[in-house]
Amino acid sequence: MTATSRRSRPLACVLATLCLVLATALIGAAAAHAAEPFGFVDGSVGVSTSTTQAGGHPDLNVRFALTSVMARHPIIDALEMPRPLETARDVVVDLPPGIVGNPGAIPRCAAADFFASSCPPESQVGVIRTNVFFIPGNEPNAVFNVVPSHGAPAEFAFIKLGLPIHMLVSVRDGDHGLRTTIANLPTQGAMSSADMTLWGVPGDPSHDAERQTSLTGEVPVRPFMTNAATCDGPTRAEISLETYDNPGRTIATTAPMAQLTGCEQQRFAATGSARPDTTKAGAPAGWTVELDVPQDQTVDGLATPPVKDVVVRLPRGTVVSPSASDGLRTCPAAAMKLATSEVPDCPAASKIGSVQIDTPLLARPMTGSVFLLDQTPQRLLRMVLVAEGAGVRLKLPGEIDLDPVSGQVTATFANNPQLPFNHLTVALKGGPRAPLANPRACGPASTSTALTPWGGGRPAVSTDTVEIACDGAPSGFAPAFSAGSASTQAGAASAFSLTFARTDGDDLLKAIDVTMPAGLMPRLASTPLCGEAQAAAGSCGEASRIGSAQTSAGPGSLPFELPGRVYVTGPYKGAPYGLSIVVPAKAGPFDLGTVVVRAAVFVDLRTAALRIASDPLPTILQGIPLQIRSVRVAIDKPGFMLNPTSCAPRTVGAAIAAAGGAVAQRSSRYQVGGCRSLAYTPKLAVRVGARGQTRAGRRTSLVATLTQPAAQAANRSVRLALPKVLNARLDVVERACTQAAYDAGTCGAAARIGSATAVTPLLPKSLSGPAYFVRNPARRLPDIVVQLRGDVAIDLVGRVVITRDLRLTTTFDRIPDVPLSRFQLTLPASSGPVGVVRDLCTKAARLARARQGLRAQNGRLLRRADRLTIAGCAKQKK
Known part of the structure; x- marks a missing residue:
């Protein structure tokens, strides 16, 4: 076009506009007489490329014609022209997905230059021919690559009737194909047809004849249009429009396109790498994953296929960190608006990283954030990369798979948009709340990345290795342990707690076996035991709850805290009682279910001291290694735990096992005070005799009954020396069983000398059982072993001696520090352990006294010499 024609354009535009305005009034009247409905003319719609080579750089042609009638030109009587039945607006x-244009490869025309009709010739990307009513001829108009003015990634424009026509290019929702929109077409002339060609290589000299302006210099020869990379089958383009005549009505048609070929000729090379922001073993770390896809942007080559699938498998040992859960939130799927390009309405706390995408289609990188999506029944972890730039917003959903045994992390982003990129960076945040933690083992750690292209090519697999360093961190297993009662008052009810913990450098915790100090006892009389089925399921009732648990999990300085509850249960694994420790594993927004850790509660046969042996602690839940840092168990039900009544120094012992097999022995000093303030007023009554059992030489029954008020110091030893009117029957002594037989439970009836019953306020039922004579190699006379059985099993051992003054004396000197309301030992005459030396009905026998020595756990000693209660004597007359 010459300079003169450029100056005359404004005048021509005005004249043409006036003519069109005059003619517009005729359009509406003539439209009423149309014989057929308005739409696209059959056979007129076409979208085609000049080559079907996948990844090639074709000229793209788009054409269509609208239903029209022939109408006479209002000025030139002899001229008839097609007039569309309606005036197109948009x-x-x-x-189809995959067909892309690269506006960055072609110079852009500034808005001022475009309106001045002075765009540089190298910015022309094609031509368009449009038929407009009242404008004779169908001369081509140049299509320019202009600077986008409406936030679109690309914009093309041409001038018709002296008016600028803009074509905005966007990425549509769903399949991310390209959409070109011509909005608000001029009303001054109704367009009846259009035929546009965008050049695959605008700088190719073959297009010189169609350029609006003669070239004054060298035009860069770079590819502009690119075919899709897939050869799956024929595809379709769609053309739709709306008119001024019927707003809101859309008329659409599809245009089949030829199937692409030559997919096997495309070349695809890509690599991936992953690096943590710290290489410290086991530490929370911000991992950065980078993908490089070199793009072939040469004219003679084929474009690099876009990446379809990405699979990144982080090093074994790199795991999801529970420490990240505190304060973390997820983005609901509805708020993400995944199927649209709308701005997601996600909470800030669901953002776990950043993303940057460098694409040859845009001048600047797309940037955005990584959001954690909400949990579903099928998938625990999901994330979405949201990146935007130049009017394009992409949402790339990914699924995270966790190995159920090792916790190894694999991220998969499938069916990505058919849009090329040359570099993608995903940086997950670091610090103590980082979502990932490094391998705990030192040494090389390798990431595997597989990138699969569109078009059926083979995946590009690469590995990247980073060296994980211990950095002088301690290794091995040296856990900490502490325990104690909240109150140190002897005999008082007090909460009791214990804590065991490890550092990041320690091996993982596996189990704990705790030996409680003697005398620290639970009060089970008023606490119902949880049934086995409920205990295993973690559904015990609140009445069985005796305390709470607090578990911290995760590496780094800010592990996540998980509260739990402790219930007392019935027999478990051979122990008379058990614990059900229930921890709802709800880590931030993630519900990993309910963790139930069982423990067996044993009672020592001689001291009644408790031993609590836990089952193995969980190490991984749904692929997330817990990395338990500490466990605190508090038995804090009011009035449930009772302190010892002995103020002797004791310990709480613990054997803490590691996952690697090591066992650490730990202890915590334990001692109560205020023992001297405890009262001690037990009563011991001895009754002998019965009808026919009072004469000398006879065997007689003996019943010793000990009673004691509540809230006193417990008994430590009881010594009873019978008066000389009584002695031991040696034939019964000879029937004593051996210790081995007793331990094996095979003591016969001959060794049984009586029975006993004990009542304690700690248990809902009394304990009772037989008493045996059991030989003790260290002593001449056998011991009396009282076998108390019930909810628990206790053996009381009495040492039997005959003193120098010939008194039969029995001493129970190792009585457990347990409160007793009543204890009764019955030695019947039928078993014959006690014999009568002097007639029990005589005055001398009635005046005989049994010497008693009762010592409390707090050291208090009571000495008494009480008369026997003798039964079986005839009543004396007054």
Whole structure:
């Protein structure tokens, strides 16, 4: 075009506009007489490329014609022209996914230059021919690559009737194909047809004849249009429009396109790498994953296929960190608006990283954030990369798979948009709340990345290795342990707690076996035991709850805290009682279910001291290694735990096992005070005799009954020396069983000398059982072993001696520090352990006294010499 024609354009535009305005009034009247409905003319719609080579750089042609009638030109009587039945307002062309244009490869025309009709010739990307009513001829108009003015990634424009026509290019929702929109077409002339060609290589000299302006210099020869990379089958483009005549009505048609070929000729090379922001073993770390896809942007080559699938498998040992859960939130799927390009309405706490995408289609990188999506029944972890730039917003959903045994992390992003990128960076945040933690083992750690292209090519697999360093961190297993009662008052009810913990450098915790100090006892009389089924399921009732648990999990300085509850249960694994420790594993927004850790509660046969042996602690839940740092168990039900009544120094012992097999022995000093303030007023009554059992030489029954008020110091030893009117029957002594037989439970009836019953306020039922004579190699006379059985099993051992003054004396000197309301030992005459030396009904026998020595756990000693209660004597007359 010459300079003169450029100056005359404004005048021509005015004249043409006036003519069109005059003619517009005729359009509405003539439309009423149309013989057929308005739409696209059959056979007129076409979208085609000049080559079907996948990844090639074709010229793209789009054409269509609208239903029209022949109408006489209002000025030139002899001229008839097609006039569309309706006036198009908006035209939208949707290309199949994968067909892209690279506006950055072609110079852009500034807005001022475009309106001045002085765009540089190298910015022309094609031509368009449009038929407009009242404008004779169908001369081509140049299509320019202009600077986008409406936030679109690309914009093309041409001038018709002296008016600028803009074509905005966008990425549509769903399949991310390109959409070109011509909005608000001029009303001054109704367009009846259009035929546009965008050049695959605008700088190719073959297009010189169609350029609006003669070239004054060298035009860069770079590819502009690119075919899709897939050869799966014929595809379709869609053209739709709306008119001024019927707003809101959309008329659409599809245009089949030829199947692409030559997919096997495309070349795809890509690599991936992953690096933590710290290489410290086991530490929370911000991992950065980078993908490089070199792009072939040469004219003679084929474009690099876009990446379809990405699979990144982080090093074994790199795991999801529970420490990240505190304060973390997820983005609901509805708020993410995944199927649209709308701005997601996600909470800030669901953002776990950043993303940057460098694409040859845009001048600047797309940037955005990584959001954690909400949990579903099928998938625990999901994330979405949201990146935007130049009017394009992409949402790339990914699924995270966790190995159920090792916790190894694999991220998969499948069916990505058919849009090329040359570099993608995903940086997950670091610090104590980082979502990932490094391997705990030192040495090389390798990431595997597989990138699969569109078009059926083979995946590009690469590995990247980073060296994980211990950095002088301690290794091995040296856990900490502490325990104690909240109150140190002897005999008082007090909460009791214990804590065991490890550092990041320690091996993982596996189990704990705790030996409680003697005398620290639970009060079970008023606490119902949880049934086995409920205990295993973690569904015990609140009445069985005796305390709470607090577990911290995760590496680093800010592990996540998980509260739990402790219930007392019935027999478990051979122990008379058990614990069900229930921890709802709800880590931040993630519900990993309910963890139930069982423990067996044993009672020592001689001291009644408790031993609590836990089952193995969980190490991984749904692929997330817990990395338990500490466990605190508090038995804090009011009035449940009772302190010892002995103020002797004791310990709480613990054997803490590691996952690697090591066992650490730990202890915590334990001692109560205020023992001297405890009262001690037990009563011991001895009754002998019965009808026919009072004469000398006879065997007689003996019943010793000990009673004691509540809230006193417990008994430590009881010594009873019978008066000389009584002695031991040696034939019964000879029937004593051996210790081995007793331990094996095979003591016969001959060794049984009586029975006993004990009542304690700690248990809902009394304990009772037989008493045996059991030989003790260290002593001449056998011991009396009282076998108390019930909810628990206790053996009381009495040492039997005959003193120098010939008194039969029995001493129970190792009585457990347990409160007793009543204890009764019955030695019947039938078993014959006690014999009568002097007639029990005589005055001398009635005046005989049994010497008693009762010592409390707090050291208090009571000495008494009480008369026997003798039964079986005839009543004396007054």
